[in-house]
Amino acid sequence: MNADKKIIQIATDVLVIGGGTAGVAAALEVAGQGYKVVLTSKEDKVAQEAKDGAVADLTAKAEANANIEIMTNTVAADVKGVPGKFEVTLKTGDAAVEKTFGAIVVATGLTTTVLNDAYGLEMGPKVVSQSELEAMLAEGKLEAGKTVAFLVGFGQEGNPLVMQRVLDSLTALTKVADTDAYVFVGDIKLAADGLDALYAQARQEGVIYFKTKETPQVTVGDAMTISILDPVLRQRVEVQPDLVVVEEAILADEDNAALAVPLEIEADNNGFLQPDNVHYFPVKSTRLGIYLAGASRDLLSFEQGLEDAGNVALEVKKFLGDGNLEVPSNTAFVDVDKCTVCLTCYRCCPHGAIYWDSRAIIAESACQGCGICASECPNDAIQLGDYADDAMAQAVKDGQGSAGKSPWIVAFCCKNSGLEAMKMAKAFGYRVPAGLQAIEVPCAGKIDMDYVMDAFVQGADGVMLLTCHNGNCKSDKGALYASWRAEEIKKMLAAVGMPEDRLVCASLANNMGRTFSEISVELERSIKKAGS
Amino acid sequence: MTDKPKKALVIGGGIAGLTAAWELAQSQVDVELVEKSPFLGGHSISYCCKATDECVKCGACSVDKMLAQVVSEPRINVTLGAAVAKVDKGGKFTASLDVAPAYIDAEKCDNCGECFQEFRNTGAVVRGYSKNNTPLYAICADAAKDVDAAKLAGVCPKGAINLDAKATKKKINADTVVVATGFTPFDATKKPTYGYGVRDNVITGMELEALIRQKGQVVRPTDLNPPAKTAFIQCVGSRDARLGNLWCSQVCCAYGLRMARKIKYANPEAEVKVFYMDIQSIGKNFPAFYTQCKEELGFVRNIPVDVYPEEEGRMRLSYADEDTGERKDEIFDLLVLSIGITPGEDNAQVAELFSLDQDQDGFLVEKGEGVFLAGTAAGPKNIPASMAQAGFAASEALKYIGVTK
Amino acid sequence: MAEEVIKLTKKGGSTLKDKVMEILPEGGNLNLCLTCGACSSGCPATGLHDMDPRKFLRMAALGMDEEIKNSPWIWCCSMCQRCIYVCPMKIDIPQLVFNARKTVPREERPKGILASCDMALRSDTCSAMGTNEEDFQFVVEDVLEEYREAQPEFKDMQAPINKEGAYFFLNQNSREPVTEPDEMVPLWKILHLVGADWTYGTKGWAAENYCMFLADDDAWKHIVEVKAKAVDDLGCKVWLNTE
Known part of the structure; x- marks a missing residue:
């Protein structure tokens, strides 16, 4: 099939959705590779949040780049077409334009929500959110001599981004004279560069951390109290703060859900646009031609967003090339x-x-x-x-010779996992049944029920379906389809009186040669046992 | 595209170096990939799949996948067993390499493994972790001195073993450099009260990774039986100002908890306890994952200090009970030390060679022009983060050498 | 005790912990606790009087000075320093314990330690048991004689007293000459076998220093000075204190 390489012409302009730092950086990186870029921001400007002056610098570069057209107050209202030729309707106010893009980069931002409900708290002048505290500190509005208490990690599990905000605030706060600071926290989340040192610095300044599993009880009134059972003292401790700071969750952009539909990409269950699957790392989406930078794909820091921009440029280039796309044979x-x-x-x-x-x-x-x-x-x-049906049927037939080395086991192996595991087993000298015939499939989702039944009809003593682990399938649900089909086939086998253990459906990783050996030897053993 | 292909030098064949090399090659850049050990893959090629009935996103499979891609990519030339002796920069980079003797001829070796079968117990022949390593075997010169040389040379049916092979020198010219020299695992003997290196069933998290990869399940080193009771001690060598390691290694909670759950998944009767100070959130669905962990594993917020030997290779751990504050002794079959990431032991030398800086902790920082950093050489990182940084380093290197579409 | 609620008030900066931090290099790192619990896991006094080093440090951090002062636990600590050794932040808990002891009026400190210190102050032997110079000399010579006879291989063993110019000046815990004289012998044997040139002194011979454990700085200093003088008076080079 497709013996001659087929080339199709695709568009090479790139749309970057999202004017945050990751979006601006991605636009610059993609433009730097020689592509024309349209950068849209739903706000009236791009990358306004300051971070060490680096952002202003990026924005200035983007504005000066002849390959980048910045469209502010603009949203991608609709996306049609296919990768290499996306037809996108861009709306600026009431005005709409249609443009064609070869690839789309999504660089939406993050949003926050205050988690006061977790503590049964009403927000007010003495009960403020993390964001409100940051504003107070920036404006110098925190008075001297106060006791400030932070509540973090009880409304959510938390993560380094949340913790970094708390630690940064503590650094600023301990500079205000005679301030006592207490942090009520589940676990200190420090798995990011520099946070442990920041944590040590805040402790050095006298900040006290109560790490507890129970949610602190907070009473609000003229005199507020926070009460917890301190696991270190094994006693109940009460603090009377002047100000309570309530944690905020950092969440995926609300726009993501609406974008995922026209872009035809899968979101994860937290609303980020990249499924939790290693095959998409770092910046791929489920769909070719659509790439994700920064917080559109996960809770990521500013620095990680910049890294993503570079990776996006690589992926865009791999896909668009010079506009001549070679169609794969498969x-x-x-x-x-x-x-x-x-x-x-x-x-x-x-x-x-x-x-x-x-x-x-x-x-x-x-x-x-x-x-x-x-x-x-x-x-x-x-x-x-x-992997056409006739070729697959032929492959099974070709393996009938294995029947000589009875029992004959036909193993349909996903080429990403099961097949690699088998090769590893053989390379490492782990035992593999002599009558095992491996048939490569591009994904376990390509194992037709027909192939399996055909193998049994041809005389196979056992059949294996070797898939990736759920959540590791490069095509998301291929392994699931295979396992569903295996259940159906087992019912059919039962109906014709064949032992259902003659069909094994198992998930493996490419590095599980030992397990491949064990599973296949076990099937061989059970076939032999039944035959004896 | 430029007429003559540009050339990049990538130092280090771990996941970061592999990824950087691969990405550069995808942009039609010729790549010289230099690795000091006899195998590609770095530390992470020894890591195991930690899936239960579903993938837990550790990324170990990505390393095998990337390694397979790299060795079949014609634009990437790999030099194994090579150390960089000198780097000259005059517009371009010229690196002088000292290349260890190739005792196994890669052209002749067909990975049959007979040398390994015969000599594995002597340590004279070692095996790589990935079938994509070619050759899959290497001769360890030090251990080979203690075996019958003629027998070792003669064991190979293909005649691929040549113990008279000599060290060679090699010069590489490149337009840009990616440094991906990785990390040094924390040396657990620096926490002597845990008895690492003294008691056989005290192992590091990295050793458990390799053990699972090789055996397909968690077993005790001494008797190869699945442990009924396992303890994980977190933050061994991390978050420790005494050792000068005041950083979170960002990987140990993830691998520790993932392998702890794998033990429970394989054997629901097994008991696993995790001793910790703060559990770190790693990965997208960590809250749900951690909830499962809390159902299946015991968590004690107290770092034990003393490990005493008991019968049958067991160990007694002594710690302060959280609820009563009293001293508590508990016996375990297997003790796993979740060791952290420390700066590469030759970072100072690497910094000197490639005009890099070192941060206060000893990790590398970019400084000179045209040299880019990837992976744990620059600080603690997991596999996905190393790959992301490697891609970024490749993109920066491409900009530096002016390669565009 | 467990149900009592601890109500924290404004810290104000004059707690025991604050004061100790002022006198210690790096403030003894007393603020840096990660609450990892390694100190408590490694401390021989963990669990005594419902206390452990981590809890003790936390009480100090919260300014619970009165509770600390009243806790018998501060007198259980043997100052072995294991908590510092295992602490990832090198927190000097023993110094905090020592200074906590000082907050207790001298006469209210534990009787056993107090009496031992006072006894040591009464003579230049520095013996907490009150053993005088003659008795010490008699016991040493008596035990030596016994071993020389019973064990021919040690017939030449010496246990010199007041030997001028000896290289080592050896101290001896007071308890042994009085209650377990045989316990002195193993060290003599070692010194004999390695050919060490050593001596006891009739003055300043007692090794222990209860005044240190009592946290009585002046008395501690006095005891050390008496012993040091004894070493110097005999012209010894090295002072071996086995405590």
Whole structure:
């Protein structure tokens, strides 16, 4: 299939959504690679929050860059088309323009919410949020001689970004004369550069930390009290603060959910636009041509946002190149005569690669070759380049020779995990059954139920489906599809009186050669035992 | 694109160096990747998959994947067993390398492993952690002195072993440099009361990683049985001003808790206790993960100090009970020290060679032009963060040498 | 005790901890506690009187000076310094304990320690047991004689007293000549076997210094001076104190 390399022309302009530091930095990096960039900000300016003067510098550079067009007060109202040719409607006020982009970078920001409910507290002049305290300190409004208490880590698990804000405030606060500071905290979250030293500095200044598992009880009135059972003293301690500072959660941008739909990308369960899956590190989304910088993908620091910008530029370049995209041999294609436009494929495609126009169409620039659609299509209307059904059937047939080294075990191996684990087992001399025949699939989601049944029909004594671990599938749900299909097949085996343990569906990582050996030897053992 | 390909020198073949090399090669830059050990992959290639029924995002699999990509990338030339002796900069970088003798001829070796089978117990032949290491085996010169040389040379059916191989010198010219020399794991003998190096069932977190990778499960070093009761002590060598290590290593809570849960997953009857001062949030779904941990594992906010030997390779840990404040003794089958990340032991030399600075803790800081840092050489980092910084270093290097689309 | 609520008031900067920080290099790092508990895990006095070093330090940090003063635990500490050795922040808890002892009026300090210090002050032997010069000399010579006879391999062993110009001046815990005289012998044997040139002194021979444990600086100093003078008077080079 596709013996000749197929080249398609794609657009090379890049849209960067989000005028925060990561967005401005990404625009600069992408423009630096020679692409034209449109940078949109929903605000009336870009990157306004100051951080060591570095931001102002970035913004000035972006404004001066001839390859960057900055559109403020602008949102991406709609996105259509496919990777390499996204048709985006940009709205500035009531005015809308349509532009074509080859790639899109999302660099939305973070939002905060104060967690006073966790403590049953009403906000007021003596009960302030972390943000309000920061403003007070910046404006020099904290009076001398006060006792200030921080509540952090009971409304949320917390993270270094949250803790850094508290520590920075403590540094400023201990400079105000005769201030006593107490921090009521679950765990001090310091897993970021420089935070342990900052924590030590605040302790040196006399800040006292109560680390406790129970949420502090706070009574508000003329005299406020905070009461906790101190695990160090094993006694109840009461502090009477003049000011209580309530923690804030740092959360994904509220715009993310609305953006994910037209961009056809998967968000994680916290509203960030990158699933929690190592294959997307650092800046990939589930869809080709769409990349994520900074806080759009995770809770990240300013510095990490800048790093992302560099990585985004690399990914954009890898995808867009000079505008001539070489279509990989292993993409799915639809037999138009068989397609009934049921759109199962559209629904199950994890990569936003399928659209329709009287028939389902697979965008060659977007297909990542997992084959889930091909295996799910109820009418077998989709074939996957290097792994077409006839080739797979032939592969099973070719393995019948293994039957000589009975038992014959057909192992359908995801090439990212199971296949690598098998190679490792062999390289390290771990035992692998002599009659084991490995058949490579691009993703466990490409293991058709038909292939498995066919293997049994051809005389296989056992079949293995070796998938990635859930949450590690490069195509998100391929491993899940495989495990669901395995359950169905087991029912069918039971119906025809075949022992269901002849089918093994297991998840592995590429570095689990030992486990590959154990699983396959165990199957061989159970087949032999049943046969004897 | 420029006519003649630019060339980058990447120092260090761990996950950061591999990633930087790979990304540079994707931009049509020729890469010389230099690694001092006989294998690519650095520390992280020995790490295990920590998945239970689902992936826990440790990233160990990413290292194998990146290693496989790098060794099959024609633009990347790898030199193993090489140390940088000198660097000249006059517009370009010229690095002089001292390359250790190649006792195993990579062209002839087919990774059959016979040398390893025969000599593994002597330490004369060592095996890499990844099948993507080529060769997968190396001769350890020191240990090889104590074995019958003729027998060792003769064990290879392909005649790939040449014990007379000589050290060589090599010069590399490059337009830019990425330094990814990694970290030195904390030496747990510096906390002598834990008995590391004295008691066989006191191991480091890194050793547990390698153990799981090799055995497929958690077993005690002494009897290879799954431990019924395991203790993890966190922050060993981290957050310690006495040792001059006043930083959180940013990886130990993650690997400690992930492996602790893996023990429970494999054997729900097993008991695991984690001794800690603060549990660090690592990864996207940490709150949910930690909730599960709290259901399955015991947590004690108290760092034990004394480890006493008991029968059958067990150890008695002494600590102050949180609830009563009294001294408590508890017996464990396996003790895991969650050791931290410390600056590379040759950082001062690396800084000197490549005109880098060192921060107050001893990690490297960029200074000179054209030299970029990636990974734990620059400070504690996990695998994903090392990869992200390596990508960034590659992008900075590309800008420096003027490679664009 | 456990149910009593501790109500914190404005710190004000004149607590025991503040004062101790002023006199110690780096303030003894007393503010730097991570509450990791290593000190408590390693302390032989953990759990006595519902106290441990971590709790003690926390009480000091919270200005609970009165409770500290009244805690018998401050007299349980043996000043072994293990807490500092295992502390990642090198916090000088023993100095805090020592200074906490000073906050107790001398006459209210534990009778055993007080009486031992006072007894030592009564003579130049510095013996907390009150053993005088003659008795000490008699016991040493008697025990030496016994061992020389019973163990021929040590027939030449010496236990010199007031030997001028000896290289080592050896101290001896007072308890041993009185209650466990045999306990003195192992060290003699070692010194004999290595050929050390050593001596006891009839003055300043007692090794212990209860005045230090009593936190009586003047008395502590006096005891040390008496012993040092004894060493100097015999012209010894090295003072071996086994306490």
